[in-house]
Amino acid sequence: MTVEELSYEQARAELAGVVERLEAGGITLEESLALWERGEQLAGVCQHWLDGARKRLDAAGTAAKQPPPQP
Amino acid sequence: MPSLDPATPPISGALSYACGVTEPSTPEQPWPVRVVSQKVGAWIARLGWVWVDGQVAQITRRPGTTTVFLTLRDPSADISLTVTTNRDVLDLGAPNLTDGARVLLHAKPDFYPARGTLSLRADEIRQVGLGELLARLEQLKKLLAAEGLFDPARKRRPPFLPARIGLITGRASAAERDVLTNSRRRWPAVEFRVVNVAVQGPTAVPQMIDALKVLDADASIDVIVIARGGGSTEDLLPFSDEALCRAVFACRTPVVSAVGHETDTPLLDYVADVRASTPTDAAKRLVPDLGEEVRLIREARHRLTRAVRQLVDREQHRLDAVRSRPALARPYLMVDQRQADVAALVERSRRTLGHRLSAADSDLAHTLARLRALSPAATLQRGYAIVQTASGAIVRAPADVAAGDALRLRLADGDLAATVAAS
Numbered sequence: 001m002t003v004e005e006l007s008y009e010q011a012r013a014e015l016a017g018v019v020e021r022l023e024a025g026g027i028t029l030e031e032s033l034a035l036w037e038r039g040e041q042l043a044g045v046c047q048h049w050l051d052g053a054r055k056r057l058d059a060a061g062t063a064a065k066q067p068p069p070q071p
Numbered sequence: 072m073p074s075l076d077p078a079t080p081p082i083s084g085a086l087s088y089a090c091g092v093t094e095p096s097t098p099e100q101p102w103p104v105r106v107v108s109q110k111v112g113a114w115i116a117r118l119g120w121v122w123v124d125g126q127v128a129q130i131t132r133r134p135g136t137t138t139v140f141l142t143l144r145d146p147s148a149d150i151s152l153t154v155t156t157n158r159d160v161l162d163l164g165a166p167n168l169t170d171g172a173r174v175l176l177h178a179k180p181d182f183y184p185a186r187g188t189l190s191l192r193a194d195e196i197r198q199v200g201l202g203e204l205l206a207r208l209e210q211l212k213k214l215l216a217a218e219g220l221f222d223p224a225r226k227r228r229p230p231f232l233p234a235r236i237g238l239i240t241g242r243a244s245a246a247e248r249d250v251l252t253n254s255r256r257r258w259p260a261v262e263f264r265v266v267n268v269a270v271q272g273p274t275a276v277p278q279m280i281d282a283l284k285v286l287d288a289d290a291s292i293d294v295i296v297i298a299r300g301g302g303s304t305e306d307l308l309p310f311s312d313e314a315l316c317r318a319v320f321a322c323r324t325p326v327v328s329a330v331g332h333e334t335d336t337p338l339l340d341y342v343a344d345v346r347a348s349t350p351t352d353a354a355k356r357l358v359p360d361l362g363e364e365v366r367l368i369r370e371a372r373h374r375l376t377r378a379v380r381q382l383v384d385r386e387q388h389r390l391d392a393v394r395s396r397p398a399l400a401r402p403y404l405m406v407d408q409r410q411a412d413v414a415a416l417v418e419r420s421r422r423t424l425g426h427r428l429s430a431a432d433s434d435l436a437h438t439l440a441r442l443r444a445l446s447p448a449a450t451l452q453r454g455y456a457i458v459q460t461a462s463g464a465i466v467r468a469p470a471d472v473a474a475g476d477a478l479r480l481r482l483a484d485g486d487l488a489a490t491v492a493a494s
Binding site for chain 1: 376394406
């Protein structure tokens with residue numbers, strides 16, 4: 001599954017795992033870099049989901065302020 | 072004696088029977104009017120006395136005569152008969168008789184040949200008092216209840232928002248205005264089909280039943296209201312009529328009763344699907360309050376958005392917390408730490424190498440001194456020489472060379488070439 005296909009929850013769970021492994025240490029630099037890159041990607045996916053959710057909320061809020069259609 | 076049994080024989084046969092021997096009528100030998108009238112009168116005269124229950128639609132007292140004419144209606148149907156009676160009979164049994172009163176009378180069908188009209192000739196008239204009417208209603212109520220007309224399980228719920236409402240009420244009445252105004256105030260787009268009827272008096276019940284049938288047959292109508300303002304108990308009697316109750320029960324469309332004031336409970340209230348205490352109250356039961364509904368929707372929408380926003384914000388905090396951890400927030404740290412490790416190692420290695428180098432240095436000097444101590448140079452300095460052949464071999468004995476061989480003599484300060492003269 002590519003990063004873009006992950007749900008918010010999947011991305012967040014994997015991100016937490018990545019951070020734990022980075023913090024635990026005991027891995028090679030190459031592995032650390034790969035993990036860090038993955039972590040940044042995952043954080044980006046999470047942020048993308050949250051931004052999208054906000055945008056949709058804002059759009060719904062704007063629509064709600066329009067006068068209701070005549071019955 | 073013939074009765075009022077509906078199964079009476081057909082008229083021509085009956086008339087022949089009533090008047091004995093007459094030739095049957097034919098196109099060639101028709102009967103004159105007087106004969107027909109006489110025969111009809113004679114037949115009717117054979118009908119017996121009956122007790123009749125009805126409602127007075129009209130009383131006509133002819134001045135100068137003792138005969139009184141009453142129009143007697145069936146309270147439930149558009150059917151009436153003329154009653155003739157004597158002023159004395161009326162004064163005896165129902166002295167204050169007015170239009171709309173319920174009466175019980177003892178009468179006999181009577182034919183008036185001069186006009187060809189049928190009337191009931193009454194010899195006793197009793198006005199039915201309010202107490203007895205109410206007692207009858209109580210009886211009727213028990214009967215209808217026993218038949219299941221009031222059964223709550225049979226009641227249908229009117230729709231939340233009816234497409235169209237049928238309204239049965241008096242023309243230009245306060246009840247009509249109350250229902251229309253209050254319904255429109257609650258739900259401006261509400262649609263009505265109004266059927267105006269008499270809501271009191273002898274024609275009220277048949278008109279209301281007709282209106283019910285018309286509105287029930289109209290597919291666009293989701294609910295029917297029968298509305299009338301307050302009135303005397305007598306005025307509200309039509310709303311307890313048995314035929315009306317049965318008509319309401321037979322309706323496929325839900326019926327709302329909105330009759331009189333809070334305290335009035337005509338039988339219609341029991342048989343209707345919904346009982347509204349007043350016409351104004353009916354509006355509340357017919358349509359929802361648009362303002363209230365809009366407010367509820369707005370509130371629900373607000374809570375909905377707030378809940379999702381809170382969720383998003385909470386998740387943002389979690390994400391921010393993870394991203395602010397050093398492992399992610401300061402990625403250079405992992406390089407920097409290793410950089411420091413590398414520098415430390417370099418430092419250590421350099422230090423180690425330095426030690427080694429100086430040790431090697433002194434070692435070299437030592438070795439050099441020892442090397443020098445072992446060198447032949449000092450011996451040569453003292454005047455010795457090393458003799459070597461052209462191949463470099465060292466000459467140690469005269470037998471090692473032959474006459475004429477080239478020799479190389481190594482002296483302290485340089486080489487010298489020589490040739491063997493003899494060995």
